[in-house]
Amino acid sequence: MAEEHVNDAVEIPTRLLVESMIREDATIDAGELYTVAAALGMSDQQVRLHIRRLVTDGQITQEGRGRRALLRVGGQMLGSIEPNIEFVGLMYDQDRGAAPWDGIWHLVAFAVPETRRQARDAVRDGIVGLGGAAIQGGLYVSPNSWEPYVEDLADRLDIGGHLTRLTTTDLRVGELDSPRQIAAHLWPLDKIAAGHERLLAVTQARLDRLAGPRELSRSQILTMLVELAAEFTRASEPDPLLPPELLPQPWPGTRARSALAACWAQLMPLRSMPDWPRMFYHYADVIERVTAGAEGIETAGGQAIRTAG
Structure with missing residues (x-):
């Protein structure tokens, strides 16, 4: 049964869902794919047509039919949604003041x-x-x-x-010579901030679910993993990663990434269990590495989450 989402529903393109469900052995369990798709509001027909297109394009092969099928993924799709550790690392370094701006444009x-x-x-x-x-x-x-x-x-x-x-170090744009004013003029900071506010809302809602009294099924956790990765990508892609010295403060990106790290920390115990999507392991490793030692962010171990089924 699909989880009820009110203000924190995440829009997931069908292709992104399929890519998010690829396991370490480059396969996808069609049954889990259809279950997560339903939780995200997608129809079986929508997923089936997309799989058919991928098969026709030679990007995947299919063994079996329907929910019992096993999908094998070609190299072109592998790694397409995995995080770039260098850029994610810069985000968290900026957030904790470990990458101050040198004033050079x-x-x-x-x-x-x-x-x-x-x-x-x-x-x-x-x-x-x-x-x-x-x-x-x-x-x-x-x-x-x-x-x-x-x-x-x-x-x-x-x-x-x-x-x-x-x-x-001496940049003037029109009549603007203040670095912070120049940044506000050149980049759409309001739009970028709105994306991070959205990420914060989505992540906080998932943190609340992880801390709640209900046990989470495997399909619910898989749905959550896909949602977190998709919303993080959506917020991060348009972000130029400006240094804090150039941004309005407090900057919502900092709060959103802190909440995201806390959420992944709660999910860390899942790494000992097999057959989670490769995307999960990559995000868990990246978040743990780049936030190691960051004050105020729980990055390893975490509270063991309750799972059912």
């Missing part, structure tokens, strides 16, 4: 010819994906040391000769 400009429009679009999207903000046409800035990532992007697109890189 990092800029990159590009002038890719019209004949290479596809590469030009790709480098622009890649720079924005790395947290860059456009100052004006072809000129982007970040407060973080992103040069290795920008250079790797340029190498992959073979446009290194069209890039200019520079750093400065």
Whole structure:
């Protein structure tokens, strides 16, 4: 029976659900997949059609039929939703003051010819994906040391000769010269903060369930794992990871990540049990590593949660 969600329901795309259910041996138990899908408000038909498309595309193979089927996943899908430990580590370092800003702005400009429009679009999207903000046409800035990532992007697109890189401690954008004002002008902080507020609400609701008197079934825990990973991804992807010195305080991202770490801490005992999705083990390992020793965040052991079935 599906859990009742009121204000904390998480919207999960069908593909993300399927990817979230991949186990360490690159298989998916179709029965568990359909059960979690139902808990998330998806119909069997919706999941069945998506599986059929993945089989047709050669991304998975299917052994058996319906809920008794075993799905085998190809390499293309593996690792697609696993967290990047380097970026997650930076988030938590910033939250606990272990990565203070040095006051340096990092800029990159590009002038890719019209004949290479596809590469030009790709480098622009890649720079924005790395947290860059456009100052004006072809000129982007970040407060973080992103040069290795920008250079790797340029190498992959073979446009290194069209890039200019520079750093400065003296940045003025229009009439703005205060770093915090510049950040508020260049990045959509209200929208980013709203995503973290949403993550906080979702995570807090799951913490309350873990601490509640009801035993949690395996399918309920699986549903929770998918929801947490999806909402964390949704909140984190548009976040440029600006240093706290550039953000309004208190910043909701800090509270949301602290709650998320506490939630995963409560789930840590599950690592000794077999056949959980590989996504769970990766998130548990990453959260434990990057929050180790962080004051105010329980990161290891935790209260053993009650499970049923």
